[in-house]
Amino acid sequence: MIEAAAPTYFRLYVWERPVRAFHWVNATAVLALAITGFVIGNPFRMAYAAEAYQQNWFGTVRFVHFAAGWIFLVAFVARIYWGFVGDQYARWRHYIPHTRWQWREIVEVLRIDIFQTKVSGEFSSGHNALAGLTYSVSFLVYAFQIATGFALYASMSDAWVPSLFVWVVPLFGGDAGVRFWHHAAMWFFILFTMIHVYLVFYHDYVEGRGTTSSMVGGWKFARVDTLTAPDQSDEACEPDEPAESG
Amino acid sequence: MAKPDASIWRLMESKGYSRREFVHFCRFAAITAGVGVAGLPRVVEAFQSRPRPPVVWLHFQECTCCSESFIRSSHPVVADVLFDYLSLDYTETLQAAAGHQAEAALHDTMRNHPGEYILLVEGSVPLGNDGVYCTIGGRTAQDILAEAAEDAAAVIAWGSCASNGCVQNASPNPTGATPIHKLIGRPVINVPGCPPIADVMTAVVTHLLVMGSMPELDNRGRPREFYGKRVHDTCYRRPFYDAGLFVESWDDEGAREGYCLYKMGCRGPVTYNACSVTRWNEGTSYPIQSGHGCIGCSEDDFWDNGPFYRHLPDVPGFGIESTADKVGAAAAVAAGAGLALHAIVTNVRKQSEIHKRIAGSVQETEIGEGGDD
The missing domain is CATH 3.40.50.700 (NADH:ubiquinone oxidoreductase-like, 20kDa subunit)
Known part of the structure; x- marks a missing residue:
């Protein structure tokens, strides 16, 4: 009744330690930034004191936002660096579609996963080409958020880095315009997070390759018999060790 | 009357001012121009040699x-x-x-x-x-x-x-x-x-x-x-901002206490001007001191960044009374609905796929016989 031979799985080490570290530092920073940013944009009533010297909660919220912004910036720069020195799954090539094969995979992902006009098929073990492209776009939004955020921050800081972004302000007419777009761009992160988490669960559920846990341990799994789409990176994808049997 | 192109000193002299009064005047000018008293010799030099x-x-x-x-x-x-x-x-x-x-x-x-x-x-x-x-x-x-x-x-x-x-x-x-x-x-x-x-x-x-x-x-x-500092930076209500004490409506207790007008749409944090330092009408007051938020009148497009009484401007192209947050929340709800729909479709369309995987899964009892090795 059931196909006799149990499938053989390979363990693939797809997310190196710096990649995982970036992911969680970034996730934490984004969470902190979004929550504090929301509060800064629309502070709630918290007047348990009558005099200003008796409390400083709004100042604290802003401090957390700025501190998280710095962490976000450093993580962003570090991740871009790793995109040039990391392994094949972390390399920039994985994120920018520049080969026919990658564009074909994007179409395939749309057919199989998004619109589901095709039922079965599996993709590259790291990010598939569409996911890679999505992350590239999201990095542009990160850059936008860093530029607008630090441009606003420049007026209250003497530090060198924020002063690099003062040229941003005239592009938006003034701080009011920068503030508006900085605030509006936050919604990208909210939508991104919703869709990102959903798709992680989706892939784990449909494919059973350990997508969710891969960002903790770094491992994904690939069935030998369905490992049809070889990674077209310059370094060949060598599944290094067979699955442990028990 | 002195000639039209005479220096300021010549003009003052012809009106009967003394040299002392002239220098006193130069000191005011030096301070106003931001060069300070140390810049006085320059001012005197300019005002007595250069034609006005x-x-x-x-x-x-x-x-x-x-x-x-x-x-x-x-x-x-x-x-x-x-x-x-x-x-x-x-x-x-x-x-x-x-x-x-x-x-x-x-x-x-x-x-x-x-x-x-x-x-x-x-x-x-x-x-x-x-x-x-x-x-x-x-x-x-x-x-x-x-x-x-x-x-x-x-x-x-x-x-x-x-x-x-x-x-x-x-x-x-x-x-x-x-x-x-x-x-x-x-x-x-x-x-x-x-x-x-x-x-x-x-x-x-x-x-x-x-x-x-x-x-x-x-x-x-x-x-x-x-224009190097924001109105916000030197606002006398700034401590209320850091403390998170805000006016919530125009006639509330906070308004009477003189709390920060940030939530009433005050543009002080995004407006570069000297209002909160020099103030207006011989240093009498300025808008925020009078209980009204700054409208950012020295900033580009301040008329388009309205309404004045809300923190964020309207989103262009989305009609009246739509802030970025309303548009964003609507997008999030739409995305959520799309994801829910996608999850349902997945369970229908990929049912056989998923069942095949489950059926192909190794049973614990099988390990050792048909397992991989």
Whole structure:
């Protein structure tokens, strides 16, 4: 009744330690930034004191936002660096579609996963080409958020880095315009997070390759018999060790 | 009366002022211009050797609030500089001459003092329909500005109209109102505000007089000395902001206590101006001190960044009363619905796929017999 031979799985080490570290530092920073940013944009009533010297909660919220912004910036720069020195799954090539094969995979992902006009098929073990492209776009939004955020921050800081972004302000007419777009761009992160988490669960559920846990341990799994789409990176994808049997 | 091109010292002398009074006056000018008492010798030198510069003050699309503000300079000494000691050769609002006489005065100044006169421009310049929306003596504002700016020693844009277009420039900008720095190919000192603070205006002119050069400008052409800080940075209500004590509605306890107006749409945190330092009307007050938020009148597009009483502006293209958050929340709800739909479709379409995987899964009891090795 059931196909006799149990499938053989390979363990693939797809997310190196710096990649995982970036992911969680970034996730934490984004969470902190979004929550504090929301509060800064629309502070709630918290007047348990009558005099200003008796409390400083709004100042604290802003401090957390700025501190998280710095962490976000450093993580962003570090991740871009790793995109040039990391392994094949972390390399920039994985994120920018520049080969026919990658564009074909994007179409395939749309057919199989998004619109589901095709039922079965599996993709590259790291990010598939569409996911890679999505992350590239999201990095542009990160850059936008860093530029607008630090441009606003420049007026209250003497530090060198924020002063690099003062040229941003005239592009938006003034701080009011920068503030508006900085605030509006936050919604990208909210939508991104919703869709990102959903798709992680989706892939784990449909494919059973350990997508969710891969960002903790770094491992994904690939069935030998369905490992049809070889990674077209310059370094060949060598599944290094067979699955442990028990 | 001294000759029109005599120095300020000659002029004062002819009016009977003593040398001591002259130096005292120079000290005021030095402080106003931001060079401090240490810069006094420079001021004395400039005021006794340099002929007082002729000034041409042009009025285009504007409401004259800049002029109104200017004549209320709180330093009488500084006002004197401008009305007695500058040679104000042409200004529609204040000059006695009219018609052809006035036009003649303008042309005489431009012809006789090329490279010497200071050009002050109040108002924006309409470019729509070949500039017919603002003409003086049969010529368009654009024409007059181009001619006057060519040989000016320095050009100052008075107020938001001339600096960033102000209300005429607000969407949809029917007359094509344009700030002057976009029309002339030379540096312009932007002194925005609707109107600018009188003391800031006099100080900028005094700086030109004393130093003979432009004050240090920021990347939007504004003098750093007065536009380098936000209204928020030196606001006396700032401690309430850091404490998170906000006015929630116009008649609540917080409003009576003088809490921060941030939630009432105060534009202080995004507005660069000296209001909270110099204040208005001889240092009497400024909007926030009067209990009303800043509307950001010295910032570009401040009319388009409304409503004034809300923290964030409306989203263009989404109708009235839609903030970025409402649009964003709607997008999030739509995305959530899309994801839920996708999850349902997945379970239907991929049912066999998923079942196949589950069926193909190794049973614990099988390990050792058919397992991989």
